[in-house]
Amino acid sequence: MSDLLQKAKLVRATTTALATNTTEQKNRALELLSAQLKEQKTFIIEENNRDIEQGRNNGLHESLIDRLILNEERIDDMADALLELVELQDPIGEIMEEWSRPNGLNIQKARVPIGVVGMIYEARPNVTIDAASLCLKTGNAVLLRGSSSAIHSNTALVKVIHDALKQSELPNDSVQLIEDTSRETASEMFKLNDYLDVLIPRGGKKLIDTVVANASVPVLETGAGNCHLFIDETAQKQMAIDIAINAKTQRPSVCNAIETILVEKKWAENNLESLITSLQKADVEIHGDDFAVSKGENIIEATEEDYETEYLDNIVALKIVDSVQEAIDHINKYGTHHSESIITENEEHVVAFMNEVDAAAVYHNSSTRFTDGFEFGFGAEIGISTQKLHARGPMGLEALTSTKYLLHGTGQIK
Amino acid sequence: MSDLLQKAKLVRATTTALATNTTEQKNRALELLSAQLKEQKTFIIEENNRDIEQGRNNGLHESLIDRLILNEERIDDMADALLELVELQDPIGEIMEEWSRPNGLNIQKARVPIGVVGMIYEARPNVTIDAASLCLKTGNAVLLRGSSSAIHSNTALVKVIHDALKQSELPNDSVQLIEDTSRETASEMFKLNDYLDVLIPRGGKKLIDTVVANASVPVLETGAGNCHLFIDETAQKQMAIDIAINAKTQRPSVCNAIETILVEKKWAENNLESLITSLQKADVEIHGDDFAVSKGENIIEATEEDYETEYLDNIVALKIVDSVQEAIDHINKYGTHHSESIITENEEHVVAFMNEVDAAAVYHNSSTRFTDGFEFGFGAEIGISTQKLHARGPMGLEALTSTKYLLHGTGQIK
Incomplete structure (x- = not known):
């Protein structure tokens, strides 16, 4: 079985448990991750240096090198952002609407996690922490596919995430990184409808266009701004x-x-x-x-x-x-x-x-x-949607949720 | 230019006008359509007979023939359903949320039409009226692609729709039927991201799976029920x-x-x-x-x-x-x-x-x-979504809407 399929199965298997984890359990995991990031700073920077060195050897432009860099300050910023995320209201479990029908059937519309989010992104390794934490806060499992130029940084960050998850009550396997960054694996990921509920591409126009054109998994398109x-x-x-x-x-x-x-x-x-x-x-x-x-x-x-x-x-x-x-x-x-x-x-x-x-x-x-999730007051942002379905404009935590109808009866038949 | 592309451009060009048509104008168009259906019953039944004859010649199963049939009673039912649709609240224009930011910027989240809906469906010709009327009620233009076995019925029904639209204040071109029912044209439609905002397949599992697997236009999946x-x-x-x-x-x-x-x-x-x-x-x-x-x-x-x-x-x-x-x-x-x-x-x-x-x-x-839009009390149903994004479960008129942020300032800069 490919690395991709194996990890897709691992994350998919965590969704039921994650959907029932309490707000306190999810916030505790984010706090543990914040602490682990600070604790393992040296390790993260060492691994990040391998990507930077490799980037310089490959003649990567300095502006792209800058996006790759994880220094003490940037790691502290990531750790602090996690504590801010803890403070945000958990959208999961909210009863959005409730009504009763003439036959006595009571209908509730509840907010639930989407399930498994597939995140496809470019060189910024901070997206690894950003995406994983927003998904965990909303009870979603996440399959991460970063760029080969940041593979050591991403692998290190996911190790840190796993260290935090092991100390938490959340399923350890709910965040997985695909280490094979080939195009073939990305193409396979686009079609993984049995395991992924949504794909979110984060990066340049070319990346987003490729995902939109080739994915059969539904895409949350975060687009260009003319x-x-x-x-x-x-x-x-x-x-x-x-x-x-x-x-x-x-x-x-x-x-x-x-x-x-x-x-x-x-x-x-x-x-x-x-x-x-x-x-x-x-x-x-x-x-x-x-x-x-x-x-x-x-x-x-x-x-x-x-x-x-x-x-x-x-x-x-x-x-x-x-x-x-x-x-x-x-x-x-x-x-x-x-x-x-x-x-x-x-x-x-x-x-x-x-x-x-x-x-x-x-x-x-x-x-x-x-036009920004923070400027709108959402306290978080997954991206800015330019498509018409599901979410449009700045996407906060609610964009990472779905709904479920809960119907309570007393023996109703049609 | 292909028939598909030509009609896609025609419907796309109507979206701005349609989005600003008032509830009264939209309802008036639905009433006119209801009247036209009753008036042109003989014409519709004649054209429908051509499909039935062709179906019998092609050895179509009687259960499929039954789905094709448009008789007086069924046409009356469609006409009556349109008058019920008139009574439903128009979701367009609703301010769903409103808040102000510390800098004084006022933010409104408004409900707007999706734009252009691409509808792909099988032998039931009543879907032509059903889909067109739900789209018009919600200010959406619609590009219809029915099955070749119902082409005469669908063409007749769209002629009746155009007769009604001409008497109304809605753009005449906002409903278009693709007359070329080849597979190639369907495949081209799956990729028409510049003109279509969403595809809604209605029919059997095979049709839906084909659309999901091949479309780059976002799909509203109405799925099977095990x-x-x-x-x-x-x-x-x-x-x-x-x-x-x-x-x-x-x-x-x-x-x-x-x-x-x-x-x-x-x-x-x-x-x-x-x-x-x-x-x-x-x-x-x-x-x-x-x-x-x-x-x-x-x-x-x-x-x-x-x-x-x-x-x-x-x-x-x-x-x-x-x-x-x-x-x-x-x-x-x-x-x-x-x-x-x-x-x-x-x-x-x-x-x-x-x-x-x-x-x-x-x-x-x-x-x-x-699990049905009418049983839930929505008064209409576009289908039952089994996907996680945009809409899940029975979809009423709201599933045919998107949102738009309206921001009012007094010179705010960042």
């Missing part, structure tokens, strides 16, 4: 500029940063030069349409490709539109259904934008940078 | 027998009928003969284990295969177990996570069974025959 800011005719000048700068430059590499600014024509006639100057002062490279080019220096002419691009960098596309409707149409054509914002004082335009823009999060007079 | 009744030591004798007969024989061909009865040993020692006699009086063929065979006449010896089989017929497997735990383990091993019931007076056993059995609906002292 986000827009629309500055309407009545937008307050300074608010619009401040939000544009913040949404573009505060952290350009993340999915909720904006990539294109759409500006209503009249607002542009009065204020575009100021917007351009402010963006350029903040080191933003502008790819603009003809009108934008005519209003500033050093503006690159935008092409169709610009509107399709998630730059993830200090670059923005700038386009003038005639109306809120043109802005909505542009966004629905080029957007990735992530986060979109309108700056306006016109209530009718707010309503049209909110109703007609097809995105997980639609903002009025705000930066798009708040 | 359901169990567990009669515990303390079960009331007459209640247990009545429920067994009802859950097995009231309509054996449906997914929420039971396929295996598990009986606790002590109850079996006292009451198994009565249970066997009652089942046989109701014309049920029993496939039993050794103990069951020893307690009655004409009992076929059960094999492993029996426990895996969804008979969908007047046949039941009968097995003695030592404990509630053995019953739970058997169900989790052989069940399809649909509907499971325990008959007992022991509260601890109820709790164990409810918590540990992994199924969409778990019953105590009741027949499993109530």
Whole structure:
């Protein structure tokens, strides 16, 4: 039996016990894991160094090396995050709805774990602890498949998880790492419907697209963000500029940063030069349409490709539109259904934008940078869903749950 | 451009308008459709006769011919069901949750349509009206792909839908039927992620398995039901027998009928003969284990295969177990996570069974025959989900909805 199948069977066998573990037992396991991380810091760093050395030998880019690094501070952060997770409410067991039928049958809708989560991720080894802890908090078993470049780190972290689980009342086998990181094994994992209830890919667009295209196991898609800011005719000048700068430059590499600014024509006639100057002062490279080019220096002419691009960098596309409707149409054509914002004082335009823009999060007079589980107040985040089923937008602990109907009768027959 | 791609583009283009159609506009369209069905009865029956004739020529089994038939009564039933659907609450637009963040940002979670639903179904032409009307009620566009054996009926029904839509304020193109019923076109539809938000297969296990195995579009899986009744030591004798007969024989061909009865040993020692006699009086063929065979006449010896089989017929497997735990383990091993019931007076056993059995609906002292959107009081049913994501168990209108976060600010930046 392959390593994959063996481990899939191991985790699947733990689901009944895990689903009935109490909140206290799950929190105790997270506390034990937090303590073990601090205790085994030297071991983790040693193993992590093997990945880093291997990465450097393979000529890995320094930005990717940086993602790989587990130092004392990062391990402490992971350990502290576990204690914060302990404080969050356990969603499992909640009776979400309850009603009785005319025949006396009582129906409860209860929140239950999903079962087994398959996590497929790239070089960041902290995802190992992050994913495992969120799954355990919600009573889910998890099969982890990290990248070969982090295999020593991941193996070490899963050893630490097992050390903690052994001291806890949770099933020891509920977290498993697939050590074979070949493509063939990943492809086999995509089709493991008998053992996995959901696949969650975390990483770049290519990874996510591969999983979506090839998996028969249901996927929770956390997608790319080609986000827009629309500055309407009545937008307050300074608010619009401040939000544009913040949404573009505060952290350009993340999915909720904006990539294109759409500006209503009249607002542009009065204020575009100021917007351009402010963006350029903040080191933003502008790819603009003809009108934008005519209003500033050093503006690159935008092409169709610009509107399709998630730059993830200090670059923005700038386009003038005639109306809120043109802005909505542009966004629905080029957007990735992530986060979109309108700056306006016109209530009718707010309503049209909110109703007609097809995105997980639609903002009025705000930066798009708040699309995030922590900023929403969830206290945790598994990712940001850009699909329509199960969960949409920032996913907190509830996204890792399913439901079950419990029906109590007194002999009801149909 | 293929017929499929052309129609996919047509329906996709209607989603923004559909999402903003009011409840009154949607209900008016359903009323118009109800009227059109009654008005065009002769045309529908004529076209349906072509399918029936073709089916008879192709040697189609009479039970399948029966599923194909649209007569006056059935058309009236469809028309009446539409008026009942009008009465149901429109889930779209509901603000499910609302809260404010310390920075003043107000967050609303609103219920919105999914977008475009791809419906793949077998010979029953009534699904055309059923699926289209449930989608329209929830503001979804729908791409229909029925079976070649019902193509004339489906084409006629979609013509009637278009006649109704033309009189309504809903986009005319929001319901489309793919006329090319080849396998190649179905396979192409499975991968149409740019145009379809979800695929819902309705039909036999083979169809559903094919869609799940091959689709990259997210699937709402409505699955098979290998359901169990567990009669515990303390079960009331007459209640247990009545429920067994009802859950097995009231309509054996449906997914929420039971396929295996598990009986606790002590109850079996006292009451198994009565249970066997009652089942046989109701014309049920029993496939039993050794103990069951020893307690009655004409009992076929059960094999492993029996426990895996969804008979969908007047046949039941009968097995003695030592404990509630053995019953739970058997169900989790052989069940399809649909509907499971325990008959007992022991509260601890109820709790164990409810918590540990992994199924969409778990019953105590009741027949499993109530797992149904109408019996649950939803007033409509798209199907019964046996998967863990998005929706589980009977799916009402809410299963055809997604969510969207609406955020109102006053210039918030991060």
